[in-house]
Amino acid sequence: MFESEATKFQRAGIQIGADASATEETLLAESLAPFGVSRRNSALEMARLYALIFCFENEIRSFIRERLEEKEGIDWHDKLPPKILSHADGRRQAAMKDSWLEGEKTDLLGFADFGQLGQIIVDKWEFFKDIIPSQHWLKQRMDEMEKSRNFIAHNRMLLPSEFQRLYMYVSDWNRVIGL
Numbered sequence: 001m002f003e004s005e006a007t008k009f010q011r012a013g014i015q016i017g018a019d020a021s022a023t024e025e026t027l028l029a030e031s032l033a034p035f036g037v038s039r040r041n042s043a044l045e046m047a048r049l050y051a052l053i054f055c056f057e058n059e060i061r062s063f064i065r066e067r068l069e070e071k072e073g074i075d076w077h078d079k080l081p082p083k084i085l086s087h088a089d090g091r092r093q094a095a096m097k098d099s100w101l102e103g104e105k106t107d108l109l110g111f112a113d114f115g116q117l118g119q120i121i122v123d124k125w126e127f128f129k130d131i132i133p134s135q136h137w138l139k140q141r142m143d144e145m146e147k148s149r150n151f152i153a154h155n156r157m158l159l160p161s162e163f164q165r166l167y168m169y170v171s172d173w174n175r176v177i178g179l
Contacts (some may be wrong), residue, residue: 042157049158049166053149056170059116061109063177071127077108079125088112114149118142133176141169 014019032040068076077085104110112120121128122135132138148162173179 084116115146
């Protein structure tokens, strides 16, 4: 009963309960407090890029999964290029053995490398050519983004010009895909 009444107040713009965003900001500030201001500022800048790359990379995985399932059926993953299938399956099997490590372990595409995602699209070009402008367009963006992605993944700071390149490429992708 309380929840249904609280929803009415929330829709009217009245806050009910604790502000989760303020709590998250406090937790973040506390976890970063031991480090210098410059390092914290760099971390926060890179966190934005990490979030962008996380969303982008996983959106590509979803795009590939949906497209291949639609075109090749539910066993689409068995029809991936053999090297990529073997690589991803090997990494998935290793993750399954690490029973202490919790997280998503069933999605085969989650174990494919970033660069392999572009290779899958090129290998299955007949299923993607109606959406992706050209293989050259795809390869150029994926190759450049992979280099930046690896910088981010290895906790190295990028220059502002690289931030802009990533934002532009993600924006291009979203426009082409229709996001």
